[in-house]
Amino acid sequence: MTPHGPLADMVRARLRGRTGRRFWRGVEELAETAAFDAFLRAEFPALALPKTAIDRRSLLKVMAASFALAGLTGCEVEPDEAALPYVRSPEFVVPGEPKWYATSVTLAGFARPVLGKTHVGRPVKLEGNPDHPATRGATDAFMQAALLDLYDPARSQSPRLDGRPVAWSAVDAALADRRAALDRSGGEGLRLLTGATSSPTLAGQMVALAARWPAARWHVHEPLDDDAGRAAIARVFGRPLEPHLVLEDADVVVCLDADPLGTGPRQPVHARRWSERRAAMRGGDGHSRLFVAEPTPTITGAIAEDRLPVAPQRIGVLVHALARALGVPADGAPTLTAHERQWLESATAALESRPGRALAVVGAAQPSWVHALSLLVNERLGSFGATLRFSEPVLALPPEPTHGLPALAADMHAGRVETLVILDANPLYAAPPDFALAEAMRRVPFRLHAGLHRDETAAACSWHLPLPHELELWSDARAVDGTAGIIQPLVRPFYPVRSQHEVIAGLLGGGESGQHLVRDRWRHDLGGEFDERWIEALRRGFVAGSAPAAVVPTVADRSGDIGAADDRGGLSVAIRPDSTVWDGRFAGNAWLQELPKPLTKVTWGNVILVAPALAAERSLRNGDEVRLDVDGRSVTGAAWILPGQDAQTVTVTLGYGRRQPDGVADGLGYDAYALARDDGIGFRGGAALAVTGARHEIACTQHHQAMDGYDFVRTVASSDLHAADGERPEARGEPPSLYPAHVPDSPSWGMSIDLDACIGCNACVVACVAENNVPVVGKPLVAQGREMHWLRIDRYYEGDPAAPTSYFQPVPCMHCEQAPCEMGCPVNAAVHSRDGLNLQVYNRCIGTRTCSSYCPYKVRRFNWFDYTGGDPEPVRAMRNPDVTVRARGVMEKCTYCIQRISRARIAAKLEDRAIRDGEVVTACQAACPTRAIVFGDVTDPATRVSREKARPRSYSLLEEANTRPRTTYLARIETGRGRGGGGAR
């Protein structure tokens, strides 16, 4: 090729300004074009270095550049003072001593209360708020990963008009124009679109806005909303109510395509409540039985006692049959298959056996009539006020009944919208294509989008305003129980941003700060002694007693209509939220991208889930590209065989196939919104699957799923549990050894993980990543088996692939007493501490990797490349300063959060006392919503961990390797079954 045209220009551009000699292999290389890169990759694939190492580095460079540019665009922030060290340190700021602030991060409008840990003014870790009445300290992966979003380099950093950065003054001028026009027209043509919100301040502002401009309309669009459930409640009870599942009181739960323990805003609360029921059951108080019928496996299904894979259309039939079996009046007689009847009979029997302590739950994907019928079923079961309680709605909704996206889209198409303000929503990506929003947008003269990212919607709007991250703004939100929490900033905004409240205030002509707006809103509610109560609310993170009162509703409509089932032949498609990127809003979060999805263990992308039987029928292998056609729409993605999937159902997950590049999610997966419909129902029939013949590389962290006859996960039958509980298992003392017995110091640390409580939700994994500065390596390296997670959750299957039993097993370092890694290391980098920890001394490690070769658990992770050295200043600011950042070529692994142990030891020494039980809480333990992980001193028999380890269910992983692990497991309890559990083996 000769340098013609654009290439020559590029070459000249690159050579300009260079001095001295520079060698190049070809003009294409000189130009560093994508074409050359493609050529290199095609001709000499091996020469092209692993892309991530480069990608990540360039990503980090972008990060550095973007933070540098932040200074240029930061017009409204007061000028940066020169950074000088403290001459006299500010009071109460002790470097190395973290400060904690209570606040909340939201998902789908609901607050998830957190305690944010900051070091010298920078947030480094979020923990659950243990005092909060709803979550009681429970967290989930999204909550843990919110921290990374704060430091995300792809965040929007300045207001823009048609893609060009502008100053906020220009925004103010434009808003003033709009205000004048709206004042004249009484708000005609003004539409606001937000995501679901529970913010009292925002709701108040909307009321004020409606008062000033009566013709204005507020619309809410939440991609994964429970519209059908809400509509059913409104119909059955005659008014909107918020349902609350009281899982801690439910001895029997029947989930019909419902995943109450799965990903979503309610996950921490539900998981905590379920675990309490489970713990009570283990203590001999009542039962904890779970029946699940669902088309695609969820983590709720994975831990169910009896799980029925069934097509999504059959759920309505099952609910109908259940209603009839329980004597709820419903027309018609559903016909069930033998499997369905069998499952339903045992589920019905279980439900009937526990009146007032039983619960039937229907998932958001099901149509409204199924929800309505399930409410009648619950009424019959005596659940109301017991296992199913209601309160006034928690989310703030516009007064009009037609407040959703469909009404807005129709108005936009009709040209009735002149001013559109989109606050923190991305309807151009996360909405069914039925609305043709891209086209509708063009009919709106004034389009303003405010968001954290310049996403697809920002690209379609003329104005874009950057919003602050929730850790740097003032707001408020209600948790799922309705308790309001004040959102306060942990850090001053990094960029010139304005919160939603400030944007609306700006539109209304006020220039109040967010703090001012939120305070004003609460001044009334908190009443007298406002300052004390306000400070108390900030300190605790929530306003005690602010939850709406419980309502015992009366059924107004008992009609129990039966809807028509989608009886078209072919396959059914279930459209589901993604378990790591939800509706797509977390797609830019690299921690969540690298997080293995609980059941598939796939990272960095979504796959099309097919049943083993369907895969065998179509000769599909994992990674084969397939095209899924439904009603003239199609998606193309990689097939993935998921045991337990309904044979005639194909599942797609939302959140991928992004169209607006952000440096993280580009080119990953397919966009399942293409199959979504405006009726909000998460499934449809009549789908066709075609194999295209192409292959996709899928980064999966666990390729083998069967336990192969080993007993890595042990179970005990629930009938054996109480019989075995009283007696100690036969002495499982130390096996014979040639060496003198080792007498451990006190304290000596150990961990116990209760597999009966673990739901595989991944909160611990992300908590570990955040706490321990675990690097992200990217898709190609994960595919190569080089993920860096110190804690992984192994998932095993047993039994028939069509309907297997699933098991989760979190695997951190075992901290073996007889650690093979310590024996293998030639340079004393793997050593044992006096308090029983198996330590890895990073600066002594030379990277022989013997420790990892010898590790029977393969929990060690190696820095194959320099994952951290190129990190710019802002990324360093996010790191936990208590944890060493590892260099290239060293081994790393779980430390039992040694930094937390040290902190507790120092505190105890200062007070001249022993470390108390429960004083050291590891990051994974703190994050666990089901309290499956217990950590403490194993030499003291009174500690919680010692008591856990003394249970008959306790066992060591790979006991036969004689490594004497300090991390032990408690066998899972299975109703009516069990294989060689615990010590009874």
Place this chain on the structure above:
Amino acid sequence: MTDRSAAPAGTVAATGRVVRIPLSYPTPRAWWACFGVSLCLLLTFFVSCAVLFRYGVGVWGNNIPVNWGLAIANYIFFLGIGHAGTLISALLLLLQAHWRNALNRFAEAMTLVAVVCAGLYPILHLGRPWLFYWMAPYPNTMALWPQFKSPLTWDFFAVLTYLTVSVLFWYIGIVPDLASVRDRARRRRAQVLYGLGALGWRGSARHWARWRQAYVLTAALAVPLVVSVHSEISLLFAAGPIPGWNSTVFPPYFVAGAAFSGFAVVSMIAVVLRSALGLEAVVTPRHLDLLGKLFLATGLMTAYGYFAEAFDVLYSGAHQEMATLGDRVSGGYAWSYWGAVLANFVPLQLLWWRAARRHPLALFLVGLSATAGMWLERYMLLVTALYRDYLVSSWGIYHASFWEWALFAGMLGVFLTPFLLFVRFLPVISAFEVREAAFEERREERHA
């Protein structure tokens, strides 16, 4: 014995030829061609090292279950082939098997370069190779010693000791021949250089007496090393609690395998050198025959190792061990297992026939096959144990990357370049010992 009577007649002339080779090389064009190729390979070595050091060991294909790969397999392979030199030289010297004289010099040289190659690998495969010396016990400000329980620490000592003793043994052996070359050299520079190497050897009776003492003493040091070094290397695997490694059969199995692969390489070199340098009179079919017998014997011992290992597993019935055996014979790397079995032991059976042993080409091909087979065996032992160890969840597959293969090719350059220089510039066969042996035999005949 026709050879016995025939050999001495030609040997005196032939040994003269041997020491003349460094001064006037018989086939310079072929040598330059070979040397050119090996220099290219050497360049590949430097390039792949530069890439390795620049980006880190991540440019290789290793991952978490298989965090050792081609590097460690090659380390064991090269160290293995390095065993034949010492075995032929030292053990047979002590046993006074004079026929070894035709083979020992180049076998020792081969050992030296192989040990150098082997020694480079564990350093290159480190995450932080610039800190490799932390494995050595040296006084340091950290007041830290190596961790003596680790097989890697033993490796470090074993390889270093083996290298030192091999260099000494080879050099002591070559001193009298360097003196011969010096005496025949005409150019001043050659006289000085070979003279320096000859350490002022004058061939006096006292020189010979001292030399004999030193040589036998070094041989006595070297012989136990043959057994100990590869036993120790095997502990790199056997000491780990990994199914497929953790076996007591490994030390003898590895020693037999090492000797076997060494004889395979020595056979190939012997066949090539005798024809390339016209040394058919020195390295006679009788030598090839004896070499073939040793080759066959060590091969059968290695085969026994295979058998014992499999028997061990089947007899124990341990679930994990059985699974690893199953993976070896039918898993993702079954090609390496069956490749090793076929390449090692099938062509080897030819050597039961005397005609095959004496036939240079047949011996060469069997040697080539066994070399490839033993390489496959090292790869198989390493990868099949690691890629599926205890926990099913952490199983993973390993493919060597381009840069691993490049380094392997480069390492062949590291092997060939010094060896070709040795062939070109030093006496490839111990001329004085051949002559001494011929003289002894002639005297025996006279007395008979």
